[in-house]
Amino acid sequence: MPTTPLDRQCDFATLAIAALLLIATxxxxxxxxxxxxxxxxxxxxxxxxxxVRHIAxxxxxxxxxxxxxxxxxxxxALLVLAGISSLKSSAGLSGLLGxxxxxxxxxxxxxxxxxxxxxxxxxxxxxxxxxxxLVEHSTEMQMIxxxxxxxxxxxxxxxxxxxxxxxxxxxxxxxxxPLALHLRTRMLRxxxxxxxxVFAQCRISAINTALTAVYLLIALPVLGIHLPFTKTILLLxxxxxxxxxxxxxxxxxxxxxxxxxxxxxxxxxxxxxxxVVHKLEYFLNARIVGTxxxxxxxxxxxxxLLFETxxxxxxxxxxxxxYAYMKTELDARGLLIRKDAVAT
Numbered sequence: 001m002p003t004t005p006l007d008r009q010c011d012f013a014t015l016a017i018a019a020l021l022l023i024a025t026x027x028x029x030x031x032x033x034x035x036x037x038x039x040x041x042x043x044x045x046x047x048x049x050x051x052v053r054h055i056a057x058x059x060x061x062x063x064x065x066x067x068x069x070x071x072x073x074x075x076x077a078l079l080v081l082a083g084i085s086s087l088k089s090s091a092g093l094s095g096l097l098g099x100x101x102x103x104x105x106x107x108x109x110x111x112x113x114x115x116x117x118x119x120x121x122x123x124x125x126x127x128x129x130x131x132x133x134l135v136e137h138s139t140e141m142q143m144i145x146x147x148x149x150x151x152x153x154x155x156x157x158x159x160x161x162x163x164x165x166x167x168x169x170x171x172x173x174x175x176x177x178p179l180a181l182h183l184r185t186r187m188l189r190x191x192x193x194x195x196x197x198v199f200a201q202c203r204i205s206a207i208n209t210a211l212t213a214v215y216l217l218i219a220l221p222v223l224g225i226h227l228p229f230t231k232t233i234l235l236l237x238x239x240x241x242x243x244x245x246x247x248x249x250x251x252x253x254x255x256x257x258x259x260x261x262x263x264x265x266x267x268x269x270x271x272x273x274x275x276v277v278h279k280l281e282y283f284l285n286a287r288i289v290g291t292x293x294x295x296x297x298x299x300x301x302x303x304x305l306l307f308e309t310x311x312x313x314x315x316x317x318x319x320x321x322x323y324a325y326m327k328t329e330l331d332a333r334g335l336l337i338r339k340d341a342v343a344t
Contacts, residue, residue: 006178014182015329018190022322026311031318032151033158038194040162045191047071048166189332193324196292201320204288205241208248211277212237212255215270225266227258248277293324294331 025034165187176184216230227233233255240247252274259267283301293300303323307315330336 007182010178010182013179014186017183018186022325026307026314026318029314030154031314033154033161035194035317035321036155036158037162037165038191039198040159041166042191042195042198044163044166186329189328190325193293193328194321197320197324200288200292201242205238205247208241208277209234209238211280212251212274215273216255220266225262227266228261229258233258252277293320293327295323295327299323 025031213234216227216233220227233251236254237251240251252271255274256267256271259270300320300323304316304319307319307322309315311318327336
């Protein structure tokens with residue numbers, strides 16, 4: 001808690017700055033850059049803290065932190081490249097997309113007549129429909145490509161900023177003025193809130209992937225049903241599950257379409273199972289994240305609903321982190337739980 005008038009002024013000013021910056025990330029669609037930078041910052045800070053304990057010299061610490069930064073960024077880049085390479089292979093995403101296209105083109109063999117009659121019966125018909133749609137929506141497709149490139153640029157810039165901020169944190173604190181010290185406090189608290197929520201989301205995605213694995217690798221094979229590309233589907237389920245709400249919806253769509261390769265009954269069964277898992281994941285998200293930030297389930301759900309209404313999908317992704325940070329700041333000032341309260 002601030003004790004002097006100068007501290008109180010700096011505290012108020014830095015809170016206002018932090019609030020404006022966070023709102024700006026949503027308004028100007030910079031959430032991807034913020035999250036990329038925070039992931040890099042959290043990883044470098046965590047690894048550096050382990051190393052600095054065993055190194056006394058400041059100059060050696062700076063070199064060590066720089067090396068860790070290079071390793072983290074290089075490791076993240078290799079993971080991304082490995083994931084892209086795996087997904088592009090014939091047994092990965094490329095093959096899966098080809099299979100899904102074939103399933104849709106051949107859907108008339110497994111769907112009821114009243115549905116199949118409305119679908120194209122030949123691959124040429126499907127291709128003609130796709131070409132017509134692309135021509136009619138060429139402007140939208142160009143915008144999607146532009147936005148994808150812009151998103152990648154934001155991620156790269158965010159990662160670089162995360163490295164620079166992490167390196168700057170290894171400097172001496174006695175050289176910082178009161179405003180800079182308070183800004184540093186805001187950043188570290190936001191980093192802690194981000195770390196708690198992201199690790200919680202990883203747990204949620206792992207649980208969701210495990211449930212999907214039980215369904216695809218155990219439940220269906222017991223019934224004599226073997227779906228193709230199960231490993232790729234599970235990888236997509238985990239990666240997409242890192243995105244709250246929308247990621248699970250995308251992975252569910254893939255599973256339902258692939259289930260059509262066996263029969264529409266299996267597709268319906270997959271849809272029912274995934275709807276149940278999706279609802280469970282939504283409340284599990286709020287429960288696990290709420291535990292990490294000491295918030296009730298309804299608080300996190302309300303924050304996600306409000307942010308989604310105001311800022312769309314980016315608001316859903318950012319809501320748990322922003323709400324966790326807000327509670328951290330309020331709790332640090334004793335506004336949520338009295339420090340002198342006695343637990344009963």
